[in-house]
Amino acid sequence: MSATPRAAAYQALKHALRDHLPAARLIDDPLRTLAYGTDASFYRLIPRLVVRVESEPELQAVLAECRQRCLPLTFRAAGTSLSGQALTDSVLIQLGKTWRDAEVLDGGDSIRLEPGVIGARANALLAPFGRKIGPDPASLASCMIGGIAANNASGMCCGTAQNSYQTVEDMRVILPDGALLDTADAASVAAFREHHADLLQQLEALAAGVRANTTLADRIRHKYRLKNTTGYALNSLVDFADGIEILKHLMIGSEGTLGFIASITYRSMVDEANKAAALALFPDMAAACRATMLLKPTPVSAVELMDHAALRSVQGMPGMPAALNDLPEGATALLIDVRGSSEAELEARLGQVQDAVADVATLSPLSFTRDSTTYGAYWKVRKGLFPAVGAVRDNGTTVVIEDVAFPIDRLETGVAALSGVFQRHGYDDAILFGHALDGNLHFVFPQGFEKPGETERYQALMDEVAQLVGVEYGGSLKAEHGTGRNMAPYVELEWGRDAYQLMWDIKTLFDPEGLLNPEVMLSRDPGLHLKNLKPLPAADPLIDKCIECGFCESVCPSKQLTLTPRQRIVVRRELARLEALGAARYPEDQARLAELRDAYQYQAVDTCAADGLCATQCPVDINTGDLMRAMRHDQNRHQTRMARLAGGHFASMTRAARGVLRLAGWGRKLMGDAGMQAMSQAARKASGGRIPAWRSGMPAAAPVRVLDRRSSGPARAGKVVYLPSCATRMFGTGRDPQEERSVMEVTLALLDKAGFEVVVPSEVSSLCCGMAFQSKGQFEEGDRKAAEVERALLAASENGRWPILCDTSPCTLRLEERFESSLVVHDPVAFAHDQLLARLDITPLPERVALHVTCSSTRMGLGDKFHALAAACAREVVVPEGIDCCGFSGDKGFTVPELNASALDGLASRVAGCDAGYSNSRTCEIGLTEHGGIPYRSILSLLDRASRPKP
Known part of the structure; x- marks a missing residue:
C-alpha cells in the first residue's frame, strides 16, 4: 500500500532535512516519538517526526522545509508545562544539548540565557552576586528558560512585577519566516527594521488603534493588574509604541505560536539572604482572606494560601508539622514568607507584618521561624500539595491542576463561589491553594475520562469555572500556567470579542499559514480541551502514581542518550495498554507492541x-530504577543459579578479576591504549557485547595484602571497622603519577594518622554489599550477600560498639537500605567530615580541585559535607554544573560505555584548570578520569595529602 499524501510529506521532509542535520537527530520510530512527545499535561499527541536541533541555522532550515510543505511544528524545552502547550501530532522541535549557554552581565545586574538552561542554574550563576531571576515557578529545578519565557511563568514570590514580561531586557528571536532578530544588537535591529518594516508598522498600528479605543485599552490595563497568561500579551500594545518593543514583549507568554526564543536577557532581582516564615493557621477561609488583604501593603515576599482540604491531604506525611494533625473543619493556613537584605531589615519587616494581622483571629499565636529546618518544613507543606493528590488518586486517573486569579478585593467571595462549583459537580476531593497576594489560586483534583459521563462532568465543571472567574469576577482563567489547549476554547469568553479578534490579528501577522503550534492559545474548536486525552493505564505498582510531570528528567544520566525516567514510564504504560487491549487481535497494534518491546530493551x-x-x-x-531492576529480574530468572554460584565463590571472582587486570596491564604495555581498544571492540562484537569494553582509565589490580597490616601507632581514637568494597579490592591505582597508592592503602594510612586501630572483618575477600547482583535483578543473591556483610560487621564491631567505615558511597547506601539491625555504616565523606577532620591538623593545598558528588551521596544528603570536606583541604573547589550522575553505574561503564560517555559529556570543559578531581566511588572515578581529562581520586586521598597527625 502506498503512503498517504500526509505520510509522504513527512518522509519528504525527513529526506530534505538530511541535507541540514545528521540522520540520528531525525527521529520517527514509534518508541521515541511517543516518549519525546509527552509533556506534563493530561493530553497526548504523538509527533510524526522529532527533530533535535543544535543551532540557529538548523532551526531556520527546519522552519523553511516545514513551511515549504505546510507542515505544522511545535517547540519543546523541558516539557513540564501543564496545559498541553508542548504537544503535536506533526513535527516536534526538541532542543539539543547545545542550547545551554549562559552569561552573567553587568556585575550580575542582568543575565543572558539560552532556552535550554534550567531555571535553577540561572539562579546558581547569579547567587555569588546576591541576585536571582524574577520568575520562580515551583518547577524551577526542572523547567527550562525557553518554557519560562514562552509561558510567562511566575511563581510564589514573583507576582506581577518580576515575571518575564516585566524583567526582559533583550531577546534573540527567530520568526516563522526564518528571520532572526537580536534586540541587543543595533545592526540586527536596523536590518530587521528594513526587511520587516511591514510587520513592525502593522504592530505599531495595532498598538495605536488599541490606545485610541479607550474602552479596550482600559480593559487591557485592568486585566493585567492581575496575574494573567490567558491569550497573548495585549499589554504590550498599551505599554509600548515601538514595533521592536511590542514584538519582544509579545513573544513573552506566546507559547511558541509566534516564534522561537533563541536567547533572552533578564534584568536580575536582589535575592535577599535573610529569611523567616510562619505557618499561620486561621479558623476559616474568611479570616485567612482578611489577613491576606491586610498583608498586601506590607513587605512580605510571599503569602501562600492552603484550604482545609489541602492541609488534610498532607497530614501525617514525613516532615509535616504536627500542628496539621488536629485542625478543626474549615481551618485555613497562610504560609507567610518575609525576607531582608540584613538581619535588621528582616526584623523591621517582621514587626510590620505582625502588626498588620495582630487583630485577625488565629488558631495559635503567629510565630516566625528563621531556623532553616523548620523554614524548609513549612515550604515542604506548600510544595507537597500537588503531589499529595497525585499519590492517592485511583489508577487510570490523571491529576488536573488549574490556576485562576481573582481580583484581590474579591478573593474571599471568589474562593467560596469556586468551592461551591466543585461541590455541585461532585469534585469533593478538590483542594485549593495558591499565591494569595495575587489572588492566584490553584485547584487540583483527580480526574478520569474512561468511565461514561466523566468527560461531560469535567466539561460542565470547566464551563462553570470559566463563567465564574472570567466573566462574573473579571479574573484570569490562566494566571501563570499558560493558556495551552485546555483553556484555548475559553479565551474569547474571558477577553471579549474585540480583544480576541486582536489576538487572531497578531497570530496572522506573525504566522499567516498557522504552522507554529496550532490549536495552542487560540482555537476555533470549542471542544478542543476534551480531545486527545492522555491514557494512564495501570502498568506496575512501582510507577502507577507517576503524574508525568518531568521533574525527574534534569538529573537523569541517560537523558541525552536514550530515555528519561518519565519517558520510561510513558512507554511502559503504552505497553501495558496494548497488552490489555489484546493487541494480537489487531495486526497494527500487534506490530506496534512488538516494535515497542524490542526497542524498550535498550532504550529503557x-x-x-x-x-x-x-x-x-x-x-x-x-524510583524508576526499581522498575528497570524488576524487569531485569524477570528477564534474568534463568541466571539465578549462576548468580548464587558467583556469590558463593566471591573471593575467587575478585581474585580472577585482579588477574584479568594484571593481564590487561601487560597488554597495554605491549599494544598501547589504541591496540587494547581495537582488541576490546573485536572481542565485544564477537561475544555479542558480553565482554566488557576497554577503558583508557582502566586501573591496575589492587594490592589486597595491605589489609593484613596492623596499625603502627597508639589507638588514641579507639577502634574503627574498615570495610573495603569489592571495587576497591579489585581496582588499584590508575595512571596517575601523583597517586601511587590504592584506596585501601590511602584509607589505612589516614586512619593510622588519625589514631584509629583498624579492624578488618574476617573473610573480607568474600564480602559484597550485593549491589552487583541487585542491579542485574538478582535480588535474592543480592540480599543474601548484604546479610552476609551484616553478620560480619556485627562480629567485627562487637555489635556496633565501634564505628564502621566503608570506602565506597554506593555500597554504604545499599547496606543502609538492607540492614535489619541498628548497625550504622559511614561512607568516606561522612566519616572523614565527622570523625577525621577534628583529629588531624589540616593545611589546605594550593590547588583547584573538582568534586564529583556521587548519586548515592546526594541521596544520603551528604552534598554539603562533601563540599565542606573538600574546601577544608584545597584552595578552590569546583562542582561542575549539570553532572549529577556519572552513569558508570557499577559495571555499566564497561558493558554500556556510551551511557557513561553521555552522562559526562562536557565534563572536561567544566573542570578545565583543575589539578585533580575527587569522589568516593572507585568505579565512578574510572569514568570521570577518562572523560574529565584530569585524574580523579578518592576524597580520602585529598584529606590524607592535606593533613598530618595532631601533636
Whole structure:
C-alpha cells in the first residue's frame, strides 16, 4: 500500500532535512516519538517526526522545509508545562544539548540565557552576586528558560512585577519566516527594521488603534493588574509604541505560536539572604482572606494560601508539622514568607507584618521561624500539595491542576463561589491553594475520562469555572500556567470579542499559514480541551502514581542518550495498554507492541543507571530504577543459579578479576591504549557485547595484602571497622603519577594518622554489599550477600560498639537500605567530615580541585559535607554544573560505555584548570578520569595529602 499524501510529506521532509542535520537527530520510530512527545499535561499527541536541533541555522532550515510543505511544528524545552502547550501530532522541535549557554552581565545586574538552561542554574550563576531571576515557578529545578519565557511563568514570590514580561531586557528571536532578530544588537535591529518594516508598522498600528479605543485599552490595563497568561500579551500594545518593543514583549507568554526564543536577557532581582516564615493557621477561609488583604501593603515576599482540604491531604506525611494533625473543619493556613537584605531589615519587616494581622483571629499565636529546618518544613507543606493528590488518586486517573486569579478585593467571595462549583459537580476531593497576594489560586483534583459521563462532568465543571472567574469576577482563567489547549476554547469568553479578534490579528501577522503550534492559545474548536486525552493505564505498582510531570528528567544520566525516567514510564504504560487491549487481535497494534518491546530493551532497561536520583526530584517519590531492576529480574530468572554460584565463590571472582587486570596491564604495555581498544571492540562484537569494553582509565589490580597490616601507632581514637568494597579490592591505582597508592592503602594510612586501630572483618575477600547482583535483578543473591556483610560487621564491631567505615558511597547506601539491625555504616565523606577532620591538623593545598558528588551521596544528603570536606583541604573547589550522575553505574561503564560517555559529556570543559578531581566511588572515578581529562581520586586521598597527625 502506498503512503498517504500526509505520510509522504513527512518522509519528504525527513529526506530534505538530511541535507541540514545528521540522520540520528531525525527521529520517527514509534518508541521515541511517543516518549519525546509527552509533556506534563493530561493530553497526548504523538509527533510524526522529532527533530533535535543544535543551532540557529538548523532551526531556520527546519522552519523553511516545514513551511515549504505546510507542515505544522511545535517547540519543546523541558516539557513540564501543564496545559498541553508542548504537544503535536506533526513535527516536534526538541532542543539539543547545545542550547545551554549562559552569561552573567553587568556585575550580575542582568543575565543572558539560552532556552535550554534550567531555571535553577540561572539562579546558581547569579547567587555569588546576591541576585536571582524574577520568575520562580515551583518547577524551577526542572523547567527550562525557553518554557519560562514562552509561558510567562511566575511563581510564589514573583507576582506581577518580576515575571518575564516585566524583567526582559533583550531577546534573540527567530520568526516563522526564518528571520532572526537580536534586540541587543543595533545592526540586527536596523536590518530587521528594513526587511520587516511591514510587520513592525502593522504592530505599531495595532498598538495605536488599541490606545485610541479607550474602552479596550482600559480593559487591557485592568486585566493585567492581575496575574494573567490567558491569550497573548495585549499589554504590550498599551505599554509600548515601538514595533521592536511590542514584538519582544509579545513573544513573552506566546507559547511558541509566534516564534522561537533563541536567547533572552533578564534584568536580575536582589535575592535577599535573610529569611523567616510562619505557618499561620486561621479558623476559616474568611479570616485567612482578611489577613491576606491586610498583608498586601506590607513587605512580605510571599503569602501562600492552603484550604482545609489541602492541609488534610498532607497530614501525617514525613516532615509535616504536627500542628496539621488536629485542625478543626474549615481551618485555613497562610504560609507567610518575609525576607531582608540584613538581619535588621528582616526584623523591621517582621514587626510590620505582625502588626498588620495582630487583630485577625488565629488558631495559635503567629510565630516566625528563621531556623532553616523548620523554614524548609513549612515550604515542604506548600510544595507537597500537588503531589499529595497525585499519590492517592485511583489508577487510570490523571491529576488536573488549574490556576485562576481573582481580583484581590474579591478573593474571599471568589474562593467560596469556586468551592461551591466543585461541590455541585461532585469534585469533593478538590483542594485549593495558591499565591494569595495575587489572588492566584490553584485547584487540583483527580480526574478520569474512561468511565461514561466523566468527560461531560469535567466539561460542565470547566464551563462553570470559566463563567465564574472570567466573566462574573473579571479574573484570569490562566494566571501563570499558560493558556495551552485546555483553556484555548475559553479565551474569547474571558477577553471579549474585540480583544480576541486582536489576538487572531497578531497570530496572522506573525504566522499567516498557522504552522507554529496550532490549536495552542487560540482555537476555533470549542471542544478542543476534551480531545486527545492522555491514557494512564495501570502498568506496575512501582510507577502507577507517576503524574508525568518531568521533574525527574534534569538529573537523569541517560537523558541525552536514550530515555528519561518519565519517558520510561510513558512507554511502559503504552505497553501495558496494548497488552490489555489484546493487541494480537489487531495486526497494527500487534506490530506496534512488538516494535515497542524490542526497542524498550535498550532504550529503557539496558541504559538505565538505576541511580535513584529520579526519586529525589519526584513529587511522589518514584524510583524508576526499581522498575528497570524488576524487569531485569524477570528477564534474568534463568541466571539465578549462576548468580548464587558467583556469590558463593566471591573471593575467587575478585581474585580472577585482579588477574584479568594484571593481564590487561601487560597488554597495554605491549599494544598501547589504541591496540587494547581495537582488541576490546573485536572481542565485544564477537561475544555479542558480553565482554566488557576497554577503558583508557582502566586501573591496575589492587594490592589486597595491605589489609593484613596492623596499625603502627597508639589507638588514641579507639577502634574503627574498615570495610573495603569489592571495587576497591579489585581496582588499584590508575595512571596517575601523583597517586601511587590504592584506596585501601590511602584509607589505612589516614586512619593510622588519625589514631584509629583498624579492624578488618574476617573473610573480607568474600564480602559484597550485593549491589552487583541487585542491579542485574538478582535480588535474592543480592540480599543474601548484604546479610552476609551484616553478620560480619556485627562480629567485627562487637555489635556496633565501634564505628564502621566503608570506602565506597554506593555500597554504604545499599547496606543502609538492607540492614535489619541498628548497625550504622559511614561512607568516606561522612566519616572523614565527622570523625577525621577534628583529629588531624589540616593545611589546605594550593590547588583547584573538582568534586564529583556521587548519586548515592546526594541521596544520603551528604552534598554539603562533601563540599565542606573538600574546601577544608584545597584552595578552590569546583562542582561542575549539570553532572549529577556519572552513569558508570557499577559495571555499566564497561558493558554500556556510551551511557557513561553521555552522562559526562562536557565534563572536561567544566573542570578545565583543575589539578585533580575527587569522589568516593572507585568505579565512578574510572569514568570521570577518562572523560574529565584530569585524574580523579578518592576524597580520602585529598584529606590524607592535606593533613598530618595532631601533636
